[in-house]
Amino acid sequence: MRRPEGTTSYLRATLHGMALTFRHLVRPHKVTLQYPEERPQLAPRWRGTHRMAVHADGRPKCVACGLCPTICPSNCIRLVPGEDDQGNRYPVVFEIDEFRCVFCGMCQEVCPVEAIHMGQDYENAEYTRERFIYDLDRLMAQDHPVTALWDPDDPASQ
Amino acid sequence: MSPTQPVSALGGIPFLVIMVVKVIVVFVSVITTVAFMTLLERWISAWIQDRLGPNRVGPKGLFQPLADGLKNFVKEETYPDQASRFYFVMAPMLSMIPAMITFAVIPFASPLPTPWGLVDMVVADLPIGILYILALTSLGVYGIVMAGWSSNNKYSLLGGMRASAQMVSYEVALGLALIPVFMLAGNVTLTGIISMQQQMHLWYAFPLGLAFFLFIVASFAECNRLPFDLPEAEQELVAGFHAEYSSMKFAMFMIAEYSNMLTASALMATLFLGGWDIPLWQGDNMWLGPAGIVGATPAWWKTLLTFGSFATKTAFFVFLFMWVRWTVPRFRYDQVMHLGWKVMLPTALAFIGLTGTSILVLDSLGVPYGLVYGLAMTAVNVVAMVAFFWILDRDRVIAGAEGYERRVRIAEAHARGMRVPPPVTQHAGD
Numbered sequence: 001m002r003r004p005e006g007t008t009s010y011l012r013a014t015l016h017g018m019a020l021t022f023r024h025l026v027r028p029h030k031v032t033l034q035y036p037e038e039r040p041q042l043a044p045r046w047r048g049t050h051r052m053a054v055h056a057d058g059r060p061k062c063v064a065c066g067l068c069p070t071i072c073p074s075n076c077i078r079l080v081p082g083e084d085d086q087g088n089r090y091p092v093v094f095e096i097d098e099f100r101c102v103f104c105g106m107c108q109e110v111c112p113v114e115a116i117h118m119g120q121d122y123e124n125a126e127y128t129r130e131r132f133i134y135d136l137d138r139l140m141a142q143d144h145p146v147t148a149l150w151d152p153d154d155p156a157s158q
Numbered sequence: 159m160s161p162t163q164p165v166s167a168l169g170g171i172p173f174l175v176i177m178v179v180k181v182i183v184v185f186v187s188v189i190t191t192v193a194f195m196t197l198l199e200r201w202i203s204a205w206i207q208d209r210l211g212p213n214r215v216g217p218k219g220l221f222q223p224l225a226d227g228l229k230n231f232v233k234e235e236t237y238p239d240q241a242s243r244f245y246f247v248m249a250p251m252l253s254m255i256p257a258m259i260t261f262a263v264i265p266f267a268s269p270l271p272t273p274w275g276l277v278d279m280v281v282a283d284l285p286i287g288i289l290y291i292l293a294l295t296s297l298g299v300y301g302i303v304m305a306g307w308s309s310n311n312k313y314s315l316l317g318g319m320r321a322s323a324q325m326v327s328y329e330v331a332l333g334l335a336l337i338p339v340f341m342l343a344g345n346v347t348l349t350g351i352i353s354m355q356q357q358m359h360l361w362y363a364f365p366l367g368l369a370f371f372l373f374i375v376a377s378f379a380e381c382n383r384l385p386f387d388l389p390e391a392e393q394e395l396v397a398g399f400h401a402e403y404s405s406m407k408f409a410m411f412m413i414a415e416y417s418n419m420l421t422a423s424a425l426m427a428t429l430f431l432g433g434w435d436i437p438l439w440q441g442d443n444m445w446l447g448p449a450g451i452v453g454a455t456p457a458w459w460k461t462l463l464t465f466g467s468f469a470t471k472t473a474f475f476v477f478l479f480m481w482v483r484w485t486v487p488r489f490r491y492d493q494v495m496h497l498g499w500k501v502m503l504p505t506a507l508a509f510i511g512l513t514g515t516s517i518l519v520l521d522s523l524g525v526p527y528g529l530v531y532g533l534a535m536t537a538v539n540v541v542a543m544v545a546f547f548w549i550l551d552r553d554r555v556i557a558g559a560e561g562y563e564r565r566v567r568i569a570e571a572h573a574r575g576m577r578v579p580p581p582v583t584q585h586a587g588d
């Protein structure tokens with residue numbers, strides 16, 4: 001089938017291409033983010049590694065109810081509950097394997113006391129694999145901003 | 159000794175000193191320019207892709223070539239176990255040395271008057287001029303083929319084979335595209351060609367535009383730059399002929415590629431855009447006659463201005479090389495061969511005939527060599543260019559595989575004694 005020259009001509013296509021690349025060449029807008037100096041603007045519901053909320057006296061807010069390990073789809077939360085003299089439940093062991101985590105955010109949604117949060121943190125490189133299992137102390141020590149939950153009154157987060 | 163006499167008349171030690179100074183200055187400038195061309199290439203590729211490009215080393219990334227050079231020196235030299243060591247080491251040298259020394263015959267500014275005499279701004283104004291360049295650029299292919307063969311790697315070998323086939327094919331078109339220039343200038347020295355363009359008051363790009371176009375395309379193929387970079391074809395051949403090279407030997411191939419590009423750009427500027435000639439200004443129209451300088455008086459500021467003119471033209475062609483590289487995709491192998499042998503070669507031959515006829519007609523009409531002569535040639539050339547581009551626009555081989563496949567099917571059917579098969583059934587939405 002013989003198509004019209006306008007759609008098959010190598011010369012014309014090349015000239016169009018040269019014009020296009022030249023427009024981009026002189027265009028002042030560049031997409032590069034100069035990373036360590038410039039940071040990306042994260043969305044309010046952007047989900048990164050976890051953070052455990054802390055009471056004013058330094059205790060974790062977690063009441064070891066067991067909802068987050070139950071709902072976790074990737075089974076990455078290990079929780080061993082304990083009880084003190086007054087009958088308050090607290091986590092004896094609370095570990096999150098960040099390698100297994102799929103960052104769905106369901107633990108944060110299900111938490112009745114707003115203790116476990118997803119956080120806005122992405123600089124989490126480590127030298128060993130063991131360091132990716134975050135224990136309770138580490139989760140409490142995290143200080144990056146926490147992820148906002150989905151608001152039904154503002155579905156598009158505006 | 160009068161300051162308008164060429165310094166070559168001095169002879170002896172002063173001449174030797176001036177030549178050594180010129181060689182060192184030109185060599186260092188070429189090497190430095192090549193280093194910064196690698197940076198420019200990365201900038202242009204980045205800008206075309208809406209990125210920023212190198213900007214970390216020094217102000218605005220200007221010291222990037224130094225960092226690259228340092229890195230290349232301290233990297234490990236690797237020798238493939240099965241490689242032929244002698245040729246493996248020879249190949250980068252054979253690539254780089256011809257690429258570096260071709261610049262010697264290119265005049266880069268108008269003659270400079272000094273107290274010792276007139277210094278022409280060219281390392282060696284050889285009487286064979288452009289033939290020297292053609293001879294040396296064809297040596298460049300040996301380095302590439304040798305690298306491909308001695309690496310003992312099938313991809314390198316394929317790259318080397320492609321390089322040899324491609325460079326030999328396009329050398330023919332390159333040489334033939336230059337014949338009209340020689341015919342019009344009546345000279346093969348580059349200084350002679352520049353002075354003839356000044357005497358015509360018209361750059362040869364106008365009367366010989368078709369040859370100019372063919373020369374640009376053939377230069378792209380000779381420099382192995384996209385769309386003719388089949389010898390290194392990253393997607394198919396890893397890196398082609400230099401896949402096994404590391405550290406400074408790899409850098410030598412890069413220096414060879416970029417200095418080839420620089421020489422080709424300078425050559426295009428010299429042959430077709432008047433070299434160091436400044437357009438629309440008569441003050442720089444000077445050339446060496448048998449009895450010293452003819453035309454305008456040389457001056458140091460004219461040397462500077464004309465050098466600026468030469469550098470601008472060369473930089474434009476270097477930019478064109480890079481601009482095309484980051485726009486046009488690679489040709490298929492059969493397209494390269496088709497373009498070289500069935501398009502470029504006949505066109506170059508036809509244009510030689512056309513130019514020869516025009517020169518003969520104009521000479522027998524008694525038109526003196528000058529602006530009118532050039533304009534008459536320009537008119538003929540415009541007709542030739544329109545015809546050439548009209549045909550090339552309808553050429554199906556570089557347009558896409560479809561027309562080519564149909565022609566192959568027809569040829570095969572003929573060979574089997576069958577009738578021509580019906581056209582391919584149209585697909586829905588085709």
